[in-house]
Amino acid sequence: MISLLVNGKRYKLDITPDVPLLWVIREHLKLAGTKYGCGIGMCGCCTIHINGKAKRSCQITVGQAKGKKITTIEGLSASHPLKKAWVEEQVPQCGYCQPGQIMQAAELLAEHRNPSDEKIMKTMEGNLCRCGTYPHIKRAIKLAAQGGKK
Amino acid sequence: MTSRLMTRRKFLKIAGLTIAVLITPSGYKLLSAKEMEKKTSEAFVPNIWLQIMTSDEINIFVNKSEMGQGVYTSLPMIIAEELDADWKQIRLKVAPASDEYKDPVWGSQATGGSTSIRHMTEPLRKAGAAAREMLIKAASEILGVPQSECETHMGEVVHTKSSKRIKYSGLVQKASLLAVPQNPSLKREETFKLIGTSLPRIDIPDKVQGAAVFGMDVFIPDMLYAVMARPYAYGSKITSFDEQAALHIEGVTHVINFNDKIAVCADKPDLAWKGKAVLRVKWSNGTSPNLDNGLLEKQFLKSLDNHGIKAREEGEVSTALSHAWKKIESTYLLPYLSHATMEPMNCTAHVRKDRCEIWVPTQNQTGALQVVKKETGLRPDKIKINTTYLGGGFGRRFETDVVEEAVKISKVVGRPVKLIWTREEDMQNDFYRPANCSRISGGIDKAGNLTAWSHKIVCPSIFARIFPGMVKDGIDPAAVEGLKNMEYEIPNIFVEYVRVDTPVPVGFWRSVGSSHNAFTVESFIDELADLAQRDPLEFRLSLLNKNQRAKKVLEVAAEKAGWSKPLSKGEGRGIAQHLSFDSYVAQVAEVSVNKDKSIKVSRVICAVDCGRIINPAIITAQMESGIIMGLSAALKESVAFSKGGVQTSNFHDYDLMRISEVPDIEVHILKSNEKSGGIGEPGLPPIAPAVANAVFKATGARLRNLPMTL
Structure with a gap:
């Protein structure tokens, strides 16, 4: 079980830690605003914030994101x-x-x-x-x- | 009841007639009276494009795909204008794939060729105008006043004398019983309130919040994910693979051998890819194991010595060339290009015994419908195709390959399946913009006038695969686009086409033939101006006496750019113009060449005459978009081949233009009374030659191969 904190909400997932965070956010949590573009960190479509820093979610595993504060486009204030x-x-x-x-x-x-x-x-x-x-x-x-x- | 039904039937017949004048006889089908009966109980339906609801909302059905070009805004604007609706009432509805929504000019439901505004303006205006007339008639009957005393304004009919107003929603029930006028009078242009204004786009708020649903973002209950193992080399087949290894991975549900590819299905995409990774597929050699860039280049250049098929002949070109005071010959070579839509190919399919539903970012609903029909054997009315937002199209999403794959997989697994291509699959399994080369000869007389132009183009045929019926006398229409209809007035001109076939599949890529022919024509015109020692702008203008629209865009672009203003050493200014998709575009590029020989484009000035303007902000955005994609191709893009397949695999070896490389761009839209032209593509063709011509001014080096390197 991996516990993730995304947009202020806590999720518990039965998943191996090596899965790229991108796919967990998109296809497991169904927060589909974060996009897949290249999978190698060359296009930026999958950019999210981890502890306030912009990161390519295709280059981070879900294991590495454990315990960190994750923000996606859906979590950025609608009136930002x-x-x-x-x-x-x-x-x-x-x-x-x-x-x-x-x-x-x-x-x-x-x-x-x-x-x-x-x-x-x-x-x-x-x-x-x-x-x-x-x-x-x-x-x-x-x-x-x-x-x-x- | 009988009379109501009769009225409705009559109404349907009239509505159909109104629209039938705009379409090919085989391409249209009316909604049945029964279907109408269901729909009209709560809504007034003058025809299929428009529903004015009793709730005061107005549904506008858009039959074109939104891939960034703004049709979800510009097409509803046209109906809303004629209807005199309040823009806030408008609700966009994405049309399903069906006969009712076929493009009236094409007779098929598809988006491409910069045609949406060109093909849809007339039927949409008529639909809006017909509804407006019916609402006025209904109001006049309710108020007991003559129609001539009634006007429409912001979603209401107003009786001018009494200032009494009735909202459209209050009129629809009565109006729905009226006959549809066959030839409603259209608004005069000077009374337009919406057309010609930069209304904000309908799709933008959702796209900014991350809420817009692209193909990738479709979730269906009980859905499986599918991924595909594909060969590297063209024509390669499977010789062996380890099915069990994949099936041993928890979550992997199916491994399906399609002979030339293998699908792996799982509960989640990561598990499907894990399964794919352990398949250990052994592939046979491809059908062209030696295919690489060198071999292709040799084949293209060698084909220049073949006789071509005559596509255009005026005057006597060989005599004119032999009598020319001075003549030159140049060879140009352009590469295969990838579409590289930001959203890789994908499709979600749910095939059941008696029906099938598809969710797909497609430019080609009719094509998708045909594929599903063929794969499932189902009747069209049992097939539902949902068009999602497209994360870029550029012609790639006219293809239906991914739909066919998703349907085949869902058929086997009996569940909904979301098929996702990786970026690598997308790069390596494209239908590329064809590589091509041209050999052009030109001659001038003593006075510096252009007297002869002989042009041979070697290019694979896109149409031979997609629309073979449109290949006439062996000539691919795309290959000679912009040559056959080249605007310059030259007394002796000859254009010939040599078809070259390679294993590399080719397809429509933004602006198609114009994407390469504008480069060769507008570069060679510059070479001839130089030969004649004439200013490139003045030389062009002197060849466009009968063509005022082309002339005008050149003049405006040059004037706004300050054509004759001096530049510093190492800087250059170049100009080019091109007509495509009924729109005239000229661009001036300013470049500087650095010591390391890198080319920096610092400023682009664009002038466009696209006829009647619907939404200027969208036109400007499309011009910028075409310029940037054109610059990206001219300066950076080329697909690499090796060992029988596509070597290029992702953005590390096929980089696109980035924000730091983008010049300042100015767009000037000319006022015009002509019919609207296209805007999605015409911004692209002139930029590569404008830059090459500027580089020539800056350095004296003539760049005839793309992408440009000094």
Whole structure:
């Protein structure tokens, strides 16, 4: 039995510790906002927070996540400044990578109130978007950093 | 009762007629009176696209797939406009796969070719307008006033003299008994309130919360997970495998041998993959064990010496070339490309004896329906296909391979099955954008005028597999897209097509033939401008006298970019234009080339004339999207082959453009009275040549192979 703390809720799972956390979150807990994109930590679709840090959930086993505070896109407040900015700037197209993008950006804003362009680029570089929503992502992060005011 | 039924039958007939003028005779079927009877007890149904409910909600059925291009917003906008609805009343309904929802132009239910707005505007406007007229008539009867004194506004009919208002919901019961007008009058453009505005997209709030359901996110009670072991090499078959080893893993329920692949089913995906890992499959050699990049390149280039099939001939090209004052010949080579949708292929299927249900992110509902029909032998009315959100499409999800697999597996296990492809399977089992090469000769006269253009393209055929009936005289329409209809006015022009067949399957990839032909044409035009010692913009404009729309987008892009403004050393500015899917797009790219010879694109200015504008924000987003995908392909993407199969396997060896590499992009949308053109694809084709032309300006090096390397 592995006990997990996800979005403030405790889950007990009968599972071997070597399963990637991504699949546990998605297919066991059915929190499907966290996406599978590559399985090798190269696309960022599966980004979640572990103890407040943005991590690729495909690169962490459920055993390693035991006892840690896990937050997924569903656990990020519905009125989080980034979620609002993402709507305001109309960021998503297909939308598949967006939960990962938002979770990555959320860590950035938690640590840097007003990140520079360079900081935004460097932090967000690991998150792929095939639709090319990058210009909108950049604008949405800046909007959220400015407290939602243009 | 009898009269009501008669009215409804008549109504159905009229509604069908209204729509039938827009579709091929074989492609349409009416809802039965019985089905209508059920539906109209609580809702007013002028036709199948629209339901105004007594609850004041308006259901709009969208027959196109949402893969990021915004159709779940732009298509309802068209109905809501004609209906004069309050946008807040609109509820989006995803149409199931069935005859009623076929694209009226195609006669099939599919999304592609940047056609959604082009094909659906007319029927949707008529549907909205018909309903509006019927609501006005109902109101005039209720209020006992002439129809001419009634107007519609934000979901209400208003009697202008008395200011009496009735909500649509209060009129639907009466209106549903009226005959549907066959030719409702459409709104005048200057009265549009929704069309032409940047309404926020309907799908975005759910996508931001992580609540939008993609194919991967489907959960069905009692569902199994399926994964697939596939061969590396093309044509390879199974010689042996260890079924028991997989079945010994707790949770693994089935191992199914399909001869050229093996499915493993389990309670959870991780267990299925564990089962797959211990199968120890031995595969036979493939059918082309020596296939690799070198061999393919040789085959393509060698095919340039073959005679092609004539796709276009005007004037006398060989004479013109021999009389040319100066002439040049260039060869271009472009690679196979992967779609790399962020959501890997997947499908959930539940096959039962008497029915079947499918959940799939698909661009091709009609194709999916046919596959299920073939695999199960069930009648179409026993098959339900649910289209989920698509985590990217780009043409890959027009294919139905994954549907066929999921259905086959569910048929064997007798339970719902979610089949998930890994990224590696997705990369290695794609229907790729075809590799291709072109040899182009061009000549100019003493005055620097372009007199001759001879173009031979070597390219595999996409249509031969997907729509063989559309291959006319041996010419694949995609291979010569943008060549056969090249816009430049050249007195002597010759285009020929050499089909080359390789083991690599090819398919539709965003902008299809234009994705490669815009590059060769717009690069070679630049080479000719240089030969004539003329400015590339001026040279193009001089060849577009009859083509004002192409000319205009070039002029706007150049003006907004500051075409003649000087740049620093090591920087360059390039321009390109291309017509595709009824939309004209020109782009100017500014690049700098660093000491390490890396190319940085710093700024892109895009001008688009896509006819009537439905939602400008969506158009801008699609232009940006096409530019970024086009840049990604031009600078980074190429599928590698080795030892008879696809070597490329994931984003570490097939990287896509990342946020740090994206230039500043400006999009200028031209006002136009023409019919709406497509927007999903036309942003992509001009960017690669604009960048190559800019690199030439910056360095003097002409890049004729993609992806670009200096």
